[in-house]
Amino acid sequence: MRSGLLCASALASLVAFGATPVLAQDAEVSEIVVTGSRIARKDYVSESPIVTVGADQIAAVGMVTIENTLNQLPQFTPSNGSGTNTTNFVTTPGQAYANLRGLGPTRTLVLIDGRRVVAGNPNAVVDLNTVPTFLVDTVETITGGASAVYGSDAIAGVVNFKLKRNFEGLQVDAQFGATEQNDAGQLTASVGWGHNFDRGNIAAAVTYDKREGLTAADRDWSAVGYSILTTGLTPSGAATIPDGRFDPASNAGGAANLPSQAAMNAVFGAYGFAPGTVARGASLSFNADGSLFSTAPVNNYKGVQGPGFSAASYTFNSAAYRYLNLPLERWSLYATGRYDLTDAVEAYGTASYTTYDVSRQLGPASASDGAFPGPDIVVPVTNPFIPADLRTLLASRADPTAAFYPRRAFTEVGGRLSNNTYETTQLLAGLRGVLPIRDWKWDLYASYGQMDHTEHQxxxxxxxxxxxxxxxxxxxVAICGGFNIFGAGKVSPGCAAYIARDVTNATTIKQTVVEGYTTGSLIDLPAGALKFSAGGQYRKDDFDYAPDLLLRGPDIVGFNPAVPVSGDITSKEVYAELLVPVLADLPLIESLDLALGGRVADYSTTGRVSAYKADLTWKPVSGLLIRGGYQRAVRAPNIAELFSPQSLGFVGIGSPGTGTTAGDPCDVRSSYRTGASGAAVRSLCLSQGVPTAIIDTFNQASTQVEITGGGNPDLTEETADSFTAGAVWSPAVDRPFLRRFSISLDYYKIEVADVVGTIGVPTILASCFNADGSNPGLSNANFYCEQFTRLGSGQITGVAQTQVNLASVKTYGLDGQVDWGFDLADLGLPETAGALAFNLVISKLDSFERQTRPNATFVDYAGTIGADLSGGALPEWKSVLSATWVVGPVRTTLRWRHIAAMTDARSVPTFSPTAVNTPDYDVYDLSGSWKIDDRVTLRAGINNLEDKDPPHFTSYPNSNTDPSSFDILGRRFFVGVNAKF
Structure with missing residues (x-):
């Protein structure tokens, strides 16, 4: 297998980074299996586009976790990874996922050595942090549907990690890296040992990895949060502040129980402000001396105007609490062995154990005045800490004795820290051998995997x-020293400890797989052997999530409430493939092969589903391959999508402003209220429950809204139709500049129907208020308007996020690759001048269309960033270009990573003139190695040579940018050594 892969990449043998195409092998090559089929063949040519990354290329990136390598490839849309401080999978923070084509991690199947492994979460997504980087030999990726071969989840394609085999002797590898600012350090150290004997091989390896954390405050570009208002780029932050805040309209009685304007004028007149400067319904906060200040706009603020201070709106900058790069510490153990029981039967097995600790941290718990299941803080008018001026305002209300509901961020308690420990065990044992029939082979194995996750919050x-x-x-005071919430830092340490609650959650996922298949030649046809493969698989996945008892009730403020989730899914599957050599050795038909495949699965949840494929490969002349095909792929709903109970969560909607669709459309600052349909929007807001008394002064209290989400046992499977067509040209001529030249170009189109998911909150709000033409009458009976409600204060709540079968997603584009290498002696230079090699991997995304529900208009998100489905970047162009110079034992590579400019998704389909988009993004890396002798190799590198900051954009997912798509660490250095004994 290794020989075949090396031959497959022969045309790019000097490339230090890039995706290597699977090309034709010489006739002498033994039969091999390449990801995408279970049929082995000589002179193998992949009918599906496959990209391959080798161990040297992974090492050149200089990172301890492998998703950083994959995310640089054009076929991947970066998803959860080292820079993802929040997560879509609430029970599994800190994990890393693969996301092909922007269709989501749930639609990308991850395998190890061609076999399924236990998932890291209830969404059936494999956690890439459980894949030890040191053990990876190659990564093969099919960028198209592959359910006919591998089963459910392979809608977008398959990522197959092939681990190193046949260790002989002792191998030690170590690497250390850090940024130019001497932070975000990364360390990895590995030891591998193996021994070959007459009838087999045994091997074992252990790896230790450590990645230091980095907060948003550690970088200038993320130290302050930003929003987009009519003035352009404006500092912003959380509306719930450590100083405490009183929102009169959100309290008991709402607009009917506001302080009087006379009392407001008297209080702020004493501060020197003219009558009417601060409206009676304005939000207020507290200076250190007990005096009041208004928060939007800011009047009478006496505190320190730190980073991010804005006179337009006083908010809390939580950058010092939020991780920009998650800290991780990981141990991986791996053992494998094989033994020839007879000349025809081999026993084999593997055992692996990975444990790692990873943390995420968000801003402090924010108690509010209107969150579910009601006000978090309730203060009676008898409270002794109420400042005198606030007492004056409270006494002027229609009901002066009514308790009130302030909001506050509790910095005295600290940030919301989630420490997570993951332990993953995978065991496999099997038998394989040959049959006394032609070239037939068989393989039978059983595997068991278990992932245990403990989260301390x-x-x-x-x-x-x-x-x-x-x-x-x-x-x-007598209980704990004093709970004064009227001003920053006034809660006593004892009371901070008194209100603090630490919780522990536990998750266990188990997977059992039994699979067997056989493959071989049926008969000899004129064009070659007719080959066949068939097999069956039984799989059971069990999931159990047990949140802390405190999280199951209504008492906790901080992390979202949670409910227990458990369930299991079993499937029984049969599959078959047929390789038909149609024609061969004819004019313009050196070979013409047809590959057929099918799979039928019976799920305990959704019943019977089927997948199939038909691929064609045509070799008209030596060196030219034309390939293409069709695949029907399926994905059965996973445990989380089916069984998760309804639970509470929060989603950001941004800040309102003229020219942007962000924020609450009913906010008087929004483009909806100030636009041509402003009067109709006002009427819709009133019909939704915004009080008449405050409709013309209404401001949203927070940039986050409450959602209610959960599973749906009535979901049906997703189906996808994948089409590919392309060509690979490798000139079969003995010319100096063409010996190591190859080029490939492939077209792909994937159409997914009955997509399981939820409609994004920004989309719901924009569609309800007719930003995309979905509600021209601005009626509250519209489908999108029915997906949320409002509190008595007018604030949005209860946005429906239950899993449903949505409509369709369609994406298509082009993948290209060029490999070219030559000796400098061919240019007339001395033989000692070495050799050059170039590798270009490039992808053009022509369309990424999404339909939110049946009969709705398709919206094209190609060239955007922040789209609901992918949650990441969808650039029209993405590429990696490498140039490598090899002189004797020294290899040097310069790499150029390019991501084309993107439009913020909030400008689609309605253009937002004030939205901030991302420009062209280009980063350069330099790496090299020196092979001192046959045993020791040194390597080093500098990533992000220009120390380029990532761009920010309107709908940023984390710290003003997309930490998974762009380089968030800055210029960094690494050095490593590999020694063999």
Missing amino acids: FGNVSRAAMRTLTFAPDGG
């Missing part, structure tokens, strides 16, 4: 504890 606060302190006659 710190930084939650208790509603009940806060109520005890606010209602205490002395404000909690």
Whole structure:
């Protein structure tokens, strides 16, 4: 197998980074199996586009986790990884996933040595952090549907990690790297040992990896959050602040129980402000001396105007709490062995264990005045810490004795920290051999995998504890020292500890697989042997999530409430493939082969599903291959999509402003209220429940809204039709400049129907208010408007995010690759001048169309960033170009990574003139190695040579940018050594 792969990449043998095409092999090459088929053949030519990354190319990236390598390839849309401080999978923070074509991690099947492994979460997605980088020999990726061969989840394609085999002797590898600012250090150290004997081989390896964390405050470009308003780029942050905040309209009685304007004028008149400067319904906060200041706009603020301060709106900058790069520490153990029981039967097995700790951290717990299941903080008018000026305003209300509901970020408790420990065990044992019939072979194995996840959450606060302190006659002084929430830093350490709640959650996922297949030649046809493969598989996946008892109730503020989830899915599957050599050795038909395949699966949840494929390869002349085909792929709903109970969450909607569709459309600052349909929008807001008394001064209280999401047991399977067509040309001529030249170009088109998912909150709001023409009458009876409600204060709540079968997604584009290498002696230079090699991997995304529900208009997100489905970047052009110079034992590579400019997805389909888009993004890396002798090789590299900052854009997912798509660390260096004994 290794020989075949090396031959497949012979035309790019000097390339230090890039995706190597699977090309034709010489006739002498033994039969091999390449990802995408279970049929072995000589002179193998892949009928599906496959890209391959080798161990040297992985090492050249200089990162301890492998998703960083994959995400640089044009076929991948970066998803969860080292820079993802939040997660779509709430029970599995800190994991890393593969996402092909931007169709989502759930539609990318990850294999190890061609076999399924236990998933890392209830969404059936494999955690790439469980793949030890040191053990990876090659990564083969099919960029198209492959369900007929591998089963469910292979909608977008397959990523197959092939691990190193046949270790002989001892091998040691170590690498260290850090940024120019001497932070975000990364360390990896590995030891592998193996021994060949007469009838087999045994091998074992252990790897240790460590990645240091980095907060958003550690980089200038992320130290302050930004929003897009009419003035352009404006500092922003969380509306819930450590100083405490009182929003009169969001309290008991709402607009009917506001402070009087006379009282507001009197209080702020004493500060020197003219009557009417601060409206009676304005949001207020508290200076250190107990005086008040308004928050939007800011009047009478006496505190320090730190980074991100804006006179337009006072918000909390939580950059010091939010991780930009997640800290990780990992141990991996791996053992494998094979033994020839007889000349015809071999026993084999593997055992692996990976444990790693990873943390994420968000801003402090923010108790609010209107979150589910009600106000978090309730303060009676008898509370002794109420400042005198606030007492004056409270006393002027229609009901002066009514308790009120301030909001506050509890910095005294600290950030919301989630420490996670993952332990993954994978065991496999099998038998394989040959049959006494022609060239027939067979393979039978059983595997068991288990993932255990323990999450410790710190930084939650208790509603009940806060109520005890606010209602205490002395404000909690006797209980814990004093719970003064009216001003930053005034809560005593004892009371901060009194309200804090730490919780522990546990998740266990198990997978059992039994599979067997056989393959060989049936008969000899004039054009070659008719080959066949057939097999069957039984698989069972079990999932159990047990959140802490405190999270199951209504008391916790901080991390989202959670409910237990458990379930299992079994499947019984049969599959077959047929390779038909149609014609051979004819004029303009050196070979013409047809590959057919099919798979039928019976799921315990969705019943019977089927997948099939038909691929054609045509070799008209030596060196030219034309290939193409069709595949029907399926994906059965996973445990989370089917069985997750309804639960609470929060999603960001951005800040409103003229020219942008972000924020609450009912906010008086939004483009909806100020546009041509402003009067109709106002009427719709009133019909949704925004109080009449505040409709013309209404501001959204937060950039996040409450969602209610969960599973749906009535889901059906997704289906996808994949089409590919392309050509590979490798000139079969003995010319100096063409010996190592190859070029490939492939067209792909994937159409997914009955997509399982949810409609994004920004899309729901924009469609309800007719940003895309979905509600021309601006009726509250519209489908999108029915997906959310409003509180009595007018704030959005309860946005429906239950999993449903949506409509369709269609994407198509082109993948290209060029490999070219030659000796400099061919240019007349001395033989000692060495050799040059060039590799270009490039992808053109022509379309990424999404339909939110049946009969809805398709919206094209190609060339955008922040689209709902992918959650990441969808550039029209993405490429990696490498140039390598080899002189004797020294190899040097310069790599250029390019991502084309993208439009913020909030400008689609309605253009937003004030949205910030991303420009062309180009980063250069330099790496090299020196083979001192046959045993020791040194390597080093500098990534992001220009120390380029990532771009920011309107709908940023984390710290003003997309940490998975762009380089967030800056210029960094690494050095490594590999020694064999």
